[in-house]
Amino acid sequence: MQDKKKLILEAALRCFARKGFNATSIQEIVDELGMAKGSIYFYFKSKDDLLVSLIEYYGELLFMEMREQPGETILPPREKFIVQLERQYRFILKHLDFMKMLIKEPSTGLHPPIQEMIVRLRAKSQLWNVSHLAAIYGEPAAPYLADASALVSGMWSQYFEALLFEEQVFDERQLSRYILRRLDDLVNGLLRSGETPMLPPMDLAKLRNMAGLTEEIVTEELQLLAKLEGKIVATASERGEDVQRDLLDALALLKEIVEKPATGHRLLVKGMLALLKEHAADDLEETFNRLDGLIGGANA
Incomplete structure (x- = not known):
């Protein structure tokens, strides 16, 4: 962004945070700038x-902080959630003026382009929630993802407002x-209760469209790997922490090979699949x- 344009945005932000839009x-604003x-x-x-x-500038900065960073691919889902939540908190702490402005200017009553921008950011936030919840709690929690997303957003907003x-x-x-442990309590409570979810399942394709994201191409290989990941996460208590980390690392490596195919990976794919199979359910x-036919054969 041009330096002058950025200076104007920063000055406007200070004014909006003080008095409201x-x-x-x-x-x-020009007096603030001189x-x-x-x-x-x-x-x-x-x-x-x-x-x-x-909103677009600072919203994109926020979601850049929440995206997976180099070296985080191999982290277990719980640890990945924690480090990304930490970065989100640091962003809020650094850009309190922007957050104050958003609180003062709710989406209702604003002009359509502003409403659309806020809806887009909300959709991105929901996608972020659901992707982490699905990775952490696996297939058993699938019916409750929308409820869990709403609950974790509510928890986070209360600490955000206290700040x-x-x-x-x-x-x-x-x-x-602390938030992750409370999320454990909530999700485990929902699973034990067997209650009918309050919210309907999220339409992820619609959310991605609302977020302005390009359609994600989900291949059969990625679907099968997601199924494996759900099973492995759901049965984490049956194995040691080191073994669980190895299995998640193997899945991450296989996903990388699927998304960026290259020759010469056949033996590596075979080894990763053998490791996963050793600790997976018989079904x-x-x-x-x-997977062996799709990935192993394609990387000969």
């Missing part, structure tokens, strides 16, 4: 355009682990045979 004038009023219109058509750009309005600062590691024999 509706109460802030363009003149106040520039001529006409200069701002070279970069932004209107105050609404400025707000849309603000914003009561200026309570938390230890990021301690808070992330997955057909899944392993199919």
Whole structure:
């Protein structure tokens, strides 16, 4: 982003955080910057355009922090959730003005482009929740993913508001682990109860479209690997932590080979599949045979 445009966004953000969007004038923003009023219109058509750009800029920064970083692919799902939640907390702490502005300007009553931007960010957040929940709790929790996503968002928002309005600062590691343990309590309670979920299953294709993401191509190989991952996560208590980590590492490596195919991986694929098969349930024999044919044969 151009330096001048970024300076305007930062000045506007400070003004919106102090007074709110509706109460802030363009003149106040240029006074904050010390520039001529006409200069701002070279970069932004209107105050609404400025707000849309603000939400888009800082929203994308936030989701960049929440994306999987190099070296995190091999982390177990629980640890991956924790480190990404920690980064989200650090972002909020660093950009409190942006968060205050969002709280002051709810999506209701705003112009359509601004509403659309907020809906897009919400959809991205829901996708992030569901992907982590599915990886952590596996297939048994599938009927409750929408409910669990709503519950974890509610928990997180309360600590977020304590930070914003009561200026309570938390230890990021301690808070992330605490939230995950409470999420364990919630999901395990739902599974034990056998209750009918309150929310219907999420339409992931619709969410991806709302989030402005390109359609994800899910191959048969990735579907089979996802099935294996769900089984392995669901039966984690049956094996040691080191073995569980090895199995998740093997799955991550196989996913990488599927997504970025290259020759010469046949023996590696065979070894990873053998490791997974050794610790998997007997009813997955057909899944392993199919994967061996799809991946093992294709990487000869």
